[in-house]
Amino acid sequence: MANDIIIDIEHISKSFDGVQVLKDINLKIREGEFVTLLGPSGCGKTTMLRMLAGFAKPDEGQILMEGKDITDVPPYRRPLNTVFQKYALFPHLDVYDNIAFGLKLQKVPSDEIDRRVRKALKMVTMTDYEERDVDSLSGGQQQRVAIARAIVNQPKVLLLDEPLAALDLKMRKDMQMELKEMHRELGITFIYVTHDQEEALTLSDTIVVMNEGVIQQIGTPEDIYNEPANSFVADFIGxxxxxxxxxxxxxxxxxxxxxxxxxxxxxxxxxxxxxxxxxxxxxxxxxxxxxxxxxxxxxxxxxxxxxxxxxxxxxxxxxxxxxxxxxxxxxxxxxxxxxxxxxxxxxKECLCNSFEAEYVSDHKLRFLDAEWEVAGNDEAIASLSHGDKVKIEVNFADVDLMDQQEDGNISGHISFILYKGNHYFLTVKTDGGEKIYVQTDDVWDKSDLVGVSIKPESIRILKTEQK
Amino acid sequence: MRTFKRSYWSVPYLIFMLMFVVMPLVMIAIYSFTDASGSFTLANFKRFFTTPEDLHTFAYSIEVALITTVLCLLLGYPAAWILSNAKLNRSKVTVMLFILPMWINMLIRTLATVALFDFLRLPLGEGALIFGMVYNFLPFMIYPIYNTLEKMDKSYIEAAQDLGASPAKVFTKVTVPLSIHGVLSGILMVFMPTISTFAISELLTLNKVKLLGTTIQENINNGMWNYGSTIALIMLLIIGVTTLFSDSEDKRDNESGGLI
Missing domain, CATH: 2.40.50.140 (Nucleic acid-binding proteins)
Structure with missing residues (x-):
């Protein structure tokens, strides 16, 4: 089993401008597999694909292809090809020259180029379009040319970056079937990026569900659907x-x-x-x-x-x-x-919010980059002095959210919403990048900006560690 | 009440165009085909094509314009490419620096060039003329090329790399062909004014080198309106032909080109 691994991603991390988009990603892809990276926008799936193609470099970790480290290999020396989201067909070349672009660079003899271009066009059912200007093609036709341009080079791995996102529903369904058929016929590895869970379930052998730069679950479509690993996957799929x-x-x-x-x-x-x-x-x-x-x-x-x-x-x-x-x-x-x-x-990932805090003085604790008033906990507080580290807990239901960011002690935005039948379970991301879980009856929308406050008596001091 | 048609707004412009564009052109044409007494003649054209000195000036002007254009292209393309490359140039300030000389009047710039040559004890003449021309018109080459390169979808470059093109191949197979509209605009914007310039050549060569613009100016200054007009008309035709040529190239997709 280990021998048929074609791509091995090991401990990949990546940040852009201080924001971590991928956190310690590990993924093995088997030869001939149809793998889909699935997740909401901003989950890091496109960055992953760009790293495989060579357009982005990981800050940490390495990518192995057939056992060889390709992390520092430039894109033009990698034996894989990409179908771009917006096709990126060269406007100064006609359909034939677009498809022949890679072959001409490899100095393939012209009669072989001719044969392979025609075969690729036949595969995407675009025979007789050789002379056409790419601007005169419909979205679906451009998509087919983009696929032909990639597969004509006989890559070992084909990367597809949301290739069907720009097509209408009916066309998308047809293309899904064609892609699946093409994958079967070519027998090469497909790595497919999409945010459309239905598309992922239809096409894939393996689905990799991602959120906030972390792999949530890897499994067959059946596994992912029937046995979701956590509430994010359950909510995202179906x-x-x-x-x-x-x-x-x-x-x-x-x-x-x-x-x-x-x-x-x-x-x-x-x-x-x-x-x-x-x-x-x-x-x-x-x-x-x-x-x-x-x-x-x-x-x-x-x-x-x-x-x-x-x-x-x-x-x-x-x-x-x-x-x-x-x-x-x-x-x-x-x-x-x-x-x-x-x-x-x-x-459950956790039963209540827990934070590391530092005692300031006068019933004040410092955590989440702010000072918070504490009430009760008399015994614990009596033993604390300035600078002591403590562990604290806050129940999900004891966190209050405010419409006005400045009304709260700290501010953040709603990053994930789960309806639990009779209440909402929210994940709030603070401006400092920390997560607070909130149970509430109020309706919020994703990305709403909120102020966060906690009643002094709702903070429980657990363990204390004297300085 | 009669409605005020929107097209009435164009009347002032129409009058302006008539007075300052159409009329002068018509006048030039009339003067070209008449003699001093006002009667129709082709003698002016005959004179131009039979005077070796003027033909020589004409050929020389085209030569200078071509040299200037080629030099501007050779210097301007790499500059535009570097300016548009996000990795090499992170600020718009550098772009500004290249465009900044255009804020200063061309005559003042040229006088300053003369002073600079004096200071460095360099001789004025043909070399100074080419330098002055390139210096003055380089921004007109850089800017349109920079514009097309800047607006170019970076995914084309990634697609080319993905298909196995090394950085050099990406440049020759994708970047250059896709920026050809900018190059054509640049060539036009440099070639057109250089062919008719006379102030630069006068100042930088101490009037030793004569360009077509100088000949026109001399004739008109000396009251030879008809002959001067004829040379001006011939020059206009030459420029017109180059414009037509680049226009037909531009038709394929004119949204990505753009003159400044």
Whole structure:
């Protein structure tokens, strides 16, 4: 297995202007694999691809190709080719000369160039377009020429940077199928960058989900969809209900105030977990309500083509998304069932905010680049003097967010939002780059600028370390 | 009430153009084809093409203009390339420095050049003339080339590198062909004024070297309006032909070119 690794990315880190865009990335890519780097914009996926192509250099780490270090090899000596997002077809050359560009540089004999260009054009179904001006082609045709220009050089690895992003939906679907077919026919490695999760699921052998410069999960499309590693992946890939739960014992999980059977084991007793249930995995019915695991009232029902998407409010006050072929009108009393293997349980990344702080004086602590008032904790504070380091904790629900940045003790922006059925779980990124997790009933939007404050009595001092 | 048509706004401009562009051109044409008494004649043209001295000046002017243009291109292209390269030049100030001499009147600049040659004890003459011409017109070459290079999509360069082009090949196969519009604009902007200049040649050669512009000026100063006009008309035709030539090259995509 180790022998068929074509690209080995080891401990890659990269910063631009002090902002870290990639943090210790490790990734092995097998020969002939279709790998997709998937993530929201700014997650570092394009930077990764540019590093593979040679347009960016990592600050740390190395990239091996077939066992050889190519980190410092310039792009024109790398045996891989790129299909650029905006195609980058040379406007001063016609279709034929665009495709022949790489071959002419390699001094390939002209009759062979001719043969290979025609073959590449045939592969992308663009025969007879040789003489055309690239400006006279449609977006889809330009895309095909860009692909032909890359594959004609017979690279070992083809890099594709959101190649279908500029096409309309129908064309994109067609091109997806063609790309998959092309990958099968060529047998070379494809590394594909996209932010479109559906595209990633359709095309890939392996999906690498990235967020904020960190790989969140590597796996087959089935793995990623059915067994997301964390709440970010679950939320990013497809629709999902993500809820807080507790595991009282193996094969049992409690959430939305009900007990469910599940297939997950190996959690600590009474561990707090995140539970993921896909909306299409919930059975919904309006007869025999006594057979239901839990019941609720339909709030809304939207026809989505293949299925109906309903929001059901449970008796206990949770909003659950359900997808079903049958439509239930708003107001209908419904019962719901979830099969044990449709419940996916994940460890929580943390149970509360914890920070390293420094005692200033007079009930003041310094953390997150600001001074905070503390109340209570009398015993701990009595033992503290200026400069002592302490560990503190703040519950998710005890962090207050303000509309006006200057009203808070520190300011930041909302970087991630998760709806947990009856409340929101937000990740706030402070201006200093730290993360604070917040549980709130208020509705915020991603990227909203907020002020953050914490009530003095909500800060718990845990461990103290005298100077 | 009658509506005020928007096209009425153009009337002042129309009058201006008529008085200062069309009229002089018509006058030049009329003067060229008439003698001092005002009757039609082709004698002026005949005289130009049979006077060896004037033909020589004509050929010499074109030669000087060509040399200046080539030198400006050789100096200006690399300069424009360096200025537009983000790695080599991080500030717009350097671009400003190249353009700055254009803020000063050409005559003053040329007088300063004369003083500089004096100070360095360099002889005035043909060499000084070429230096003065290149010095004066270099910004007109740099700026349009800089503009096209600056606006050029960097992904073309990356695409070429990706396809195996070394930095030298990227330059010859992509950068140069894609900046050809800027080069053509630059050539035009240098060649056109250099062919008709006379102040620079007068000051920097102590009137020893005569260019076509000088001949025109002398004739008109001496009251030979008709002959002067004829030479001016011939010169206009030459410039017109070069403009037409570069226009047809420019048609393919004119949004990426751009004269200043």
């Amino acid at each position: 629709e999902s209900n993500i809820l807080n739960g507790i595991i009282p014992s193996d094969n049992h999980v409690q959430f939305i105030y009900h007990d469910f059977e599940c297939v997950d084991k190996g959690f600590a007793p009474d561990e707090h977990v995140d539970v993921v249930v896909r909306p299409e995995d919930i059975y919904i019915f309006s007869n025999n309500l006594d057979k239901a695991q839990f019941t609720g009232t339909v709030q809304s029902c939207i026809f989505k083509g293949v299925h109906n998407e309903m929001i059901v409010l449970t008796k206990e006050g949770y909003e659950i998304m359900v997808q079903d072929y049958n439509a239930f009108a708003p107001g209908t009393e419904v019962g719901m069932l979830i099969r044990p293997d449709d419940i996916h349980v994940m460890h």
